[in-house]
Amino acid sequence: xxxxxDAAAAFRAQFGTEPAGLWAAPGxxxxxxxxxxxxxxxxxxxALPQCTVAAVGPAPAGEWTVCSTATDGDPVSFxxxxxxxxxxxAGYPAGIVWALRDAxxxxxxxxxxxxxxxPVGSGLSSSAALESSVLTALVDLGGLDLPVDRRPALAQxxxxxxxxxxxxxxxxxxxxxxxxxxxxxxxxxxLEVEQIPFDLAAEGLAILVVNSNAPHQHVDGEYGxxxxxxxxxxxILGVPALRDVPLEGLADALAKLDDDxxxxxxxxxxxxxxxxxxxxxxxxxxxxxxxxxxxTASHVSxxxxxxxxxxxxxxxxxxxxxxxxxxxxxTGGGFGGCVLALIDADRAAGTTAAVExxxxxxxxxxxxxxxxxxxxxxxxx
Ligand code: GAF
Numbered sequence: 001x002x003x004x005x006d007a008a009a010a011f012r013a014q015f016g017t018e019p020a021g022l023w024a025a026p027g028x029x030x031x032x033x034x035x036x037x038x039x040x041x042x043x044x045x046x047a048l049p050q051c052t053v054a055a056v057g058p059a060p061a062g063e064w065t066v067c068s069t070a071t072d073g074d075p076v077s078f079x080x081x082x083x084x085x086x087x088x089x090a091g092y093p094a095g096i097v098w099a100l101r102d103a104x105x106x107x108x109x110x111x112x113x114x115x116x117x118x119p120v121g122s123g124l125s126s127s128a129a130l131e132s133s134v135l136t137a138l139v140d141l142g143g144l145d146l147p148v149d150r151r152p153a154l155a156q157x158x159x160x161x162x163x164x165x166x167x168x169x170x171x172x173x174x175x176x177x178x179x180x181x182x183x184x185x186x187x188x189x190x191l192e193v194e195q196i197p198f199d200l201a202a203e204g205l206a207i208l209v210v211n212s213n214a215p216h217q218h219v220d221g222e223y224g225x226x227x228x229x230x231x232x233x234x235x236i237l238g239v240p241a242l243r244d245v246p247l248e249g250l251a252d253a254l255a256k257l258d259d260d261x262x263x264x265x266x267x268x269x270x271x272x273x274x275x276x277x278x279x280x281x282x283x284x285x286x287x288x289x290x291x292x293x294x295x296t297a298s299h300v301s302x303x304x305x306x307x308x309x310x311x312x313x314x315x316x317x318x319x320x321x322x323x324x325x326x327x328x329x330x331t332g333g334g335f336g337g338c339v340l341a342l343i344d345a346d347r348a349a350g351t352t353a354a355v356e357x358x359x360x361x362x363x364x365x366x367x368x369x370x371x372x373x374x375x376x377x378x379x380x381x
Contacts, residue, residue, distance in 0.1 A: 003117045004053045011055035011113035014067045019055035025132035025378035026051045027118035027125045028174035030331045033276040037168030039269045040189040040241035042276040046374035047178035052116035052129035056137040059109035066093045068114040083162040093134045095162030099154045108142040123337025128171035131155040136378040151176050178377040185280050206345040211368040214312035214336035229265045242269040264305040292326025299329035308334030323354035
């Protein structure tokens with residue numbers, strides 16, 4: 001793994017000694033279930049083979065130093081801090097240290113060198129990969145008693161409270177709890193998981209990921225606005241979260257909401273939860289090709305009801321479908337980022353060419369495409 005040797009080399013160059021170990025955590029693709037996580041609903045991600053690697057070694061108690069191959073800047077050193085004190089990329093590791101300490105753990109001092117192959121700003125969870133690699137390393141290094149199923153919430157807390165991004169638990173769960181060859185069916189309320197076999201190659205299928213390379217715009221404000229709208233709708237409907245609106249009760253629920261925008265936000269969440277459940281049922285039954293229409297319906301719902309897509313991802317989805325994909329959708333938080341398409345494995349080149357041709361006819365930055373397989377979750381290498 002080149003990224004592992006990069007992290008180790010950065011550690012040696014920065015700290016003049018060998019790291020105690022290397023810890024890797026992946027980015028993710030969410031197969032289906034978008035913006036459902038903070039509505040206590042269902043998601044179905046799988047981990048990418050692309051990882052962030054933390055090369056980590058001990059430091060005196062109460063001292064942490066982080067450096068990254070992604071920046072030319074000096075390493076960042078900090079002691080115990082409060083939320084927001086360390087900013088920029090170093091805020092993520094500082095947030096993990098804070099969240100662990102705040103939960104009562106005796107976090108070991110550490111020197112950390114980071115290297116990553118998860119594309120940043122592409123909706124593939126590069127921040128969760130960073131958080132999860134550092135968290136896994138500190139837990140192992142300090143022998144902390146923090147079971148794997150409790151780690152995503154702690155990493156999410158670092159992101160919500162320390163960094164100040166109001167995200168759900170999808171990305172950290174994927175990075176920490178996914179397994180190779182499986183998709184992770186997660187109930188974001190109970191945090192129960194089911195590892196769903198997801199070996200597409202065995203069925204002659206593949207997931208093509210297309211990075212739209214569209215510039216991410218207004219992400220933070222728009223994400224927060226969607227979340228607020230969902231929470232406000234749940235309050236008006238008198239339910240703890242939109243997960244509690246059953247599909248059969250959707251028409252009644254919508255009739256109780258005056259605001260058309262809010263109605264459409266609710267319709268996306270309620271129908272999306274059902275699409276996750278339907279996708280899981282089909283995968284369990286080995287009827288993988290049949291999930292295609294659910295993927296495409298998810299995209300249409302994100303485009304028209306949740307309004308989180310941009311022209312580049314809509315064009316990529318349409319081009320992939322025209323090229324014969326079983327289904328296609330944007331994956332991740334939206335406003336740019338990546339599209340996934342379920343295709344016959346032997347149609348990867350043709351689908352890629354079709355998307356590139358559609359982009360070439362417009363003034364879009366060319367896309368980047370690759371076949372994604374389900375890799376393992378965070379681990380010591
Ligand atoms: C982003 C967030 F970080 C996740 O919590 C999730 O809400 C996702 O957008 C949308 O499904 O990745």
